[in-house]
Amino acid sequence: MKNNIESIIKYLKGSNDDFIVTSHISPDGDNIGSTLAMYYTLNKLGKNVYHVLDDNPPQNLKFLVENMNILKSEEVNLDSYNIIALDCGDKNRMCISQKLIDNAKKIICIDHHASNDYYGDFNYIDTEASSTCELVYNLLIEYEKKENINIIDEDIATCLYTGLVTDTGNFVYSNTHPSSFEMAKELLSKGAKKDTIIQKVFQSNPYNYYKLLGEALNTLDVVDGKIASITITKEMLKRNVISFNDVDGITPYTRDIEGVEVGILLKEKKENEVKISLRSKNYVDVSKIAKSFNGGGHIRAAGCTIYSxxxxxxxKIVEAVVKAIQGDKNE
Amino acid sequence: MKNNIESIIKYLKGSNDDFIVTSHISPDGDNIGSTLAMYYTLNKLGKNVYHVLDDNPPQNLKFLVENMNILKSEEVNLDSYNIIALDCGDKNRMCISQKLIDNAKKIICIDHHASNDYYGDFNYIDTEASSTCELVYNLLIEYEKKENINIIDEDIATCLYTGLVTDTGNFVYSNTHPSSFEMAKELLSKGAKKDTIIQKVFQSNPYNYYKLLGEALNTLDVVDGKIASITITKEMLKRNVISFNDVDGITPYTRDIEGVEVGILLKEKKENEVKISLRSKNYVDVSKIAKSFNGGGHIRAAGCTIYSxxxxxxxKIVEAVVKAIQGDKNE
Structure with missing residues (x-):
């Protein structure tokens, strides 16, 4: 079913079933933020709601889930339930068991990934939106208007603000629209704990992180002046006691160099498994490159895994980027 | 004279004299942005206006002044003129000659520094404002309403957006208010070249900058878990061919460490002249520390020079910060 925000509100309002809220594997700020915001909302609306996630949030987002009871799929035993899948572009990337997905009564999909094929029974997909949190915000504003109630409180505002700033690189990326600033203004007015979010998400790197960053900058490699890469091996992570999920903040260093169009961060997860983050500045669609390695994402920020x-x-990835730069320049 | 935005508009409208726009020494994004925005505005209003600045903008702001004719004080030969001093907390820190200051008909001061003593004949000072650009924005919006004209075009919006993002650390600092986001929304709608600003200001560091950053991170020193410092000597700058004015972006690294309250960047300008940038996270007023060394600034971001x-x-500076942390914690 194509987009229908009205029918989602109607269904949420009318359903007496339980709800599972979840997002994609390797959770980031936008999906933790949007999932929690929906969790708090459904709770407020008097529904039974379970936050299910077979993965752990990264260290810098733990402040959001401190008092949450996040369940693993095997702990869930429900008869009749709906799933709200947030920020999850692919049905198979939902961070819950296949069994839970298969037995859901309805799936409600709220997402902004270009690759989304409208897999939900209800969908609210907008690939132009800054973040899934912006879509949840729109949904809640609409719900508030329609039912003449207040939903967005300090907690929800804090969750939504987190997703907005993590998915826009704190208002840096080109997915930042006037509507994103309108949302930021409103959330701040409604009590979003901006300073806490900024400190926890962006300003609380352990001292070791900077030691690792120093090492990582030593690997900085620029090809043709347009492609820059940084390589982080599992030995570097081990030596500096930094976990694999906690170094994504290094990706922008690869792109933020004068003249560079595409930045690449290579992170060795284990032997022959390398996670790759791609960023572009102006004209290269990195989601296409990621897709050619079975990954996905957005035009200016995408990722994939290469098993070698x-x-x-x-x-392999530099070759693909060189080709893409030539192609996208000629388009 | 205390704040009176009305009388500034009236004076700007009525005056047939020439105008000099200028800002403080060591210009940054907020003063280049606010000065240029006033330059463009006065031009649009049909005034003779001169941008006078006895210093050079940093490399990453040159895109704003590419087509501007910025004059040095000695090139100016005017009979009757007013000065608009932007983002300049102290009359003596204006980046023009004393002679020009002394002979001005009127000084109009628009500023957000806490240290400002209302030295202008007309003043619009708001120490709570994110940036002087936000004050110029308010002034122009008021002017537009009063006179029923359009002033803010793409160029002006781009200048004002630059000051807003440089003075709020791109919406990171606690001086970011709902009004800052309202301004960002409006400027983006009016054509502010956000992506260009972001790329030029934050994402166009030369490759050498990252080599220097690697070296700088090696000097990272944490005292008591609460104070972190990075030291950049003139030899480091020389070795990496990076100019003294182009490394201020390294300051946040000193503060963005888990548990750290005050970050210190020490930059050696020449022998026995060290410029110091201070940042705090939650409770230390670094403007007080800077003031004790004859510097100045804001509660969370300030600077001074120590001649040794x-x-x-x-x-010396670490001692002062240790003292301040003890003091401010006990207050």
Whole structure:
């Protein structure tokens, strides 16, 4: 079913079933934020709601879930339930068991990924939106108007603000629209704990992180002046006691160099498994490159995994980027 | 004279004299942005206006002044003129000659520094404002309403957006208010070239900058878990061919560490002259510390110069910060 925000509100209002809220694997700020915001909302609306996630939030987002009871799929035993899948572009990337997905009464999909094929029974997809949190915000504003109630409180505002700033690189990326600032203004007025979010998300790196960053900058490699890469091996992570999920903040360093169009961060997860983050500045669609390696994402920020040695993965991804730069420049 | 936005508009409208727009020494994004915005505005209003600045903008702001004719004080030969001093907390820190200051018919001061003593004949000072650009924005919106004209075009919006993002650390600092987001929304709608600003200001560091950053991170020193410092010597700058004015972006690294309250960047300008940038996270008023060394600034971001060796300067400033942390915690 195509977009219908009205029918989602109607269904949420009318349903007496339980709800599971979840998002995609390797959770980031936008999906933790949007999932929690929906959790708090459904709770407020008097529904039974469960936050299910078979993965752990990264360290810098733990402040959001401190008092939450997040369940693993095997802990869930429900008869009749709906799933609200947030920020999850692909039905198979939902961070819950296949069994839970298969037995859901209805799936409500709220997302902004270009790759989304409207897999929900209800969908609210907008690929132009800054973040899934912006879509949840729109939904809640609409709900508030329609039912003449207040939903967005300090907690919900804080969750939504977190997703907005993590998915826009704190208002840096080109997905930042006037509507994003309108939302930021309103959330701040409604008590979003901006300073806490900024400190926890962006300003609380452990001292070791900077030691790792120093090492990582030593690997900075620029090809043709347009492509820059940084390589982080599992030995570097181990040596500096930094976990694999906690170094994504290094990705922008690869792109933020004068003249560079595409930045690449290569992170070795284990032997022959390299996670790759891609960023572009002006004209290269990195989601296409990621897709060619079975990954996904957005035009200016995408990711994929290459199953080979880190040297080989670097060779392959740089080759693909070189080709893309030539192609996208000629388009 | 205390604040009177009405009388500034009236004076700007009525005056047939020439105008000099200027800002403080060591210009940053907020003063280049606010000065240029006033320049464009006065031009639009049919006034003769001169941008006078006895200093050079930093490399990452040159895109704003590419087509501007910025004059040095000695090139100016005017009979009757007013000065608009933007983002300049102290009459003596204006970046023009004393002679020009002394002979001005009227001084109009638009500023947000806490240290401002209302030295203008007309003043629009708001120490709560995110930036002087936000004050110029308010003035122009008021002017537009009063006179029923359009002033803010793409160029002006771009200048004002630059000051807003540089003075709020791109909406990070606690001086970011709902009104800042309202302004950002409006400027983006009016054509502010956000993506260009972001790229030029934050994402166009030369490759060498990252080599320097790597070296700088090696000097990262944490005292008591609460104070972190980075030291940049003139040899480091020389070795990496990076100019003294182009490394201020390294300051936040000192503050963005888990548990750290005050970050210190020490930059050696020449022998026995060390420029110090201070940042705090939650409770230390660094403007007080800076003031005790004859510097100034804001509660969470301030600066000063210590005339001694870099080792000695570090010792002195760390001592002052330790004292301030003890004091401010007990207050």
């Amino acid at each position: 040695s880190i040297e080989d993965a670097k060779k | 060796s870099i080792e000695d300067a570090k010792k």
